[in-house]
Amino acid sequence: NAGVTQTPKFRVLKTGQSMTLLCAQDMNHEYMYWYRQDPGMGLRLIHYSVGEGTTAKGEVPDGYNVSRLKKQNFLLGLESAAPSQTSVYFCASSQTSGSYNEQFFGPGTRLTVL
Amino acid sequence: GQNIDQPTEMTATEGAIVQINCTYQTSGFNGLFWYQQHAGEAPTFLSYNVLDGLEEKGRFSSFLSRSKGYSYLLLKELQMKDSASYLCAVMDSNYQLIWGAGTKLIIKP
Numbered sequence: 001n002a003g004v005t006q007t008p009k010f011r012v013l014k015t016g017q018s019m020t021l022l023c024a025q026d027m028n029h030e031y032m033y034w035y036r037q038d039p040g041m042g043l044r045l046i047h048y049s050v051g052e053g054t055t056a057k058g059e060v061p062d063g064y065n066v067s068r069l070k071k072q073n074f075l076l077g078l079e080s081a082a083p084s085q086t087s088v089y090f091c092a093s094s095q096t097s098g099s100y101n102e103q104f105f106g107p108g109t110r111l112t113v114l
Numbered sequence: 115g116q117n118i119d120q121p122t123e124m125t126a127t128e129g130a131i132v133q134i135n136c137t138y139q140t141s142g143f144n145g146l147f148w149y150q151q152h153a154g155e156a157p158t159f160l161s162y163n164v165l166d167g168l169e170e171k172g173r174f175s176s177f178l179s180r181s182k183g184y185s186y187l188l189l190k191e192l193q194m195k196d197s198a199s200y201l202c203a204v205m206d207s208n209y210q211l212i213w214g215a216g217t218k219l220i221i222k223p
Contacts, residue, residue, distance in 0.1 A: 042118060042201070042213030043157070058210070090156060100145065100164070101205065105156035
């Protein structure tokens, strides 16, 4: 099993450009999440999905959109990138959303917006 | 507001014991998690506590006191490979994980 994979691993964008980050999981998990991680701050939830065809906003959703057309894939889109979106982006998945909710993380995407 | 506090950085010696503390104030509580994150890598799950007390898993143990809003991660017989950041996260009343900024642990020979 590959677990959770993310593409691309690195990307440099200019302000105003758009891009899509792809997350895929092969564990048949229902729940998927997109986080960003910035120096000196905890992981912050951008958007999440509780199942195929559903998405919901997290703590910091502005400037991002997501789609979950297939259970195994969760896409994060930046329509018009801004320097404030320079960050490391992690995708995660979990079997449940209950209290015992071990999340499995992908390797991350390092995004720089110039 | 919701808040997770943990020390920014700690240093310990190979073979020793280190305790990493985490205090939290959240809207509701549905469990506390510890994750390990090596530099440039993804976080990986270490432990989960939902009841007060100590959970032991090999060299790692995690303690929880819900009344005090406090947890610690105890690492014994430290090895160089334990050099990493340790992330404390609390699941709130909406089953969302609230993450601390992490504690960078430096192990010296």
